[in-house]
Amino acid sequence: MDSQQQTRTVVRELAKQYERIAADLRAKIRAKEYSPGDRMPTEDALKTHYKVSAPTIRHAVGVLEAEGLVQRQHGRGTFVRKPRQRVQRSTERYQWEKDRVKLSETERGTTGATEHDTGREMSALQFFASYDSLAANADLATVFDVSEGTKLLHRVYRTGIKTEDAPLSLIDSYMVHDVAARNPDLLSADNEPWPGGTQHQLYTIGIELDYIREELTARPPTAYEAEQLELSAGTAVIALRKISVATTGDVVEVSDVVLPGDRTVAVYTTELVRWED
Amino acid sequence: MDSQQQTRTVVRELAKQYERIAADLRAKIRAKEYSPGDRMPTEDALKTHYKVSAPTIRHAVGVLEAEGLVQRQHGRGTFVRKPRQRVQRSTERYQWEKDRVKLSETERGTTGATEHDTGREMSALQFFASYDSLAANADLATVFDVSEGTKLLHRVYRTGIKTEDAPLSLIDSYMVHDVAARNPDLLSADNEPWPGGTQHQLYTIGIELDYIREELTARPPTAYEAEQLELSAGTAVIALRKISVATTGDVVEVSDVVLPGDRTVAVYTTELVRWED
DNA sequence: GAGTGGTCTAGACCACTGT
């Protein structure tokens, strides 16, 4: 009987060693035996303690990393993860933005929705935009209610805080090209960041927004998103589709926004109609 | 020079073999060379094709699984994941529920918010509830604006569709115990499912809701959540805190809701005030 | 029983971090 078989026999309750070890470490973290920020025992120490081979320990720690409980840092150690500071993203931003549309440029000047969310000055924020155009795929054609292949203006945005290196969001925004073209200034990224934001841009082509619909899902980041948002293993993203509808009923802008799940809280408030007594 | 070194030299661009293989497979999936639902080549075939050892292939496929691109099934094979059918969870449910509070019990009878979301009959839905009470921790005490240790009514709910085995959500709901106790019927799970839902329960103790605030984040599931919601590797959950505020301004109910990210879309609509022309 | 994925060992060497 080899050593693996022996261990199996001893640990009848939970056949999988890596799960047993993961459960044990998880319990210790929950019990604050290892606190947030602490370094976990080295893999070598765990190997000796649990009497298993290195890959088994790595697997066990990998499970905890996938759950977002710990974070491994090459050459430094494995640490119990501290919650990252969260940025609140509230829908009040939209009414706030709308209220500012008709102000003068100097009044709109330093204001943007990101500033609203983070409570920071525009000057402390990173901003990057690039424009191009593309043909609507089936998905976007349905949302805009146009035929597939219709030319769309495609704008890519990255926003972030200068002192932090990773952006706060990845945004792909779409508009029907011919609609945006009514104001040629809207077709070039040179005019970004546009004072007053998207709603002011729409105002210049005679569009007033009636409502904004947001659809949220959660999923693991793609390899690209993980790199861009500097997400480690064990995090998820909020994938949000924002659909802006004009007072005419037309869908005028669609944005696909990817937000780091470990530092974003999306807040929505539903007001209810009062009963008449 | 051992074989690993040799390979390194050959593949200069991307040192990590498992990443090179993962990138290659990822590209093939995106190019629909392997389509959703298809079985991927066996690990043995990949091992031969890429000329690496078994654990390296497993690591590469593991990366794709963590991204939610493929799903491994023991004894059957590895499959390209198909998107799961999504359930929409819209905040209209709340106004809908409020409008029904003052109806008679028979009118409220078969209606619940889950029915509203899924569009299914109450009879086709699973429902499970259990009640207990506990002392408020610091977090909940802050939200309710009561002192730490205040006795809270704690209710656990699981809702789901009978024909599917996994629940649609895991809910932990909290109320200040003394407030709920004004109607003793509210203290026992025996009266669940309560016709008309939480808002009707609150109505019986003289509470009308003014607004509901929801805070959403995304994260990987805990081991427990993955088991309960039958989530495989490569999925995330939406963690939603719902805070119900009465017309008096008091926080009367708080729910922590966990939703499977791969089959839930949370929808929020923000109405904007019209400009006066 | 054949096929396929899952767990595990034992050990080598690479790569990053900090003293």
Place this chain on the structure above:
DNA sequence: CAGTGGTCTAGACCACTCC
């Protein structure tokens, strides 16, 4: 340079699925 995590090999055996 020591310490720590990351990648990889070669091979054994287990466990699940389906014919």
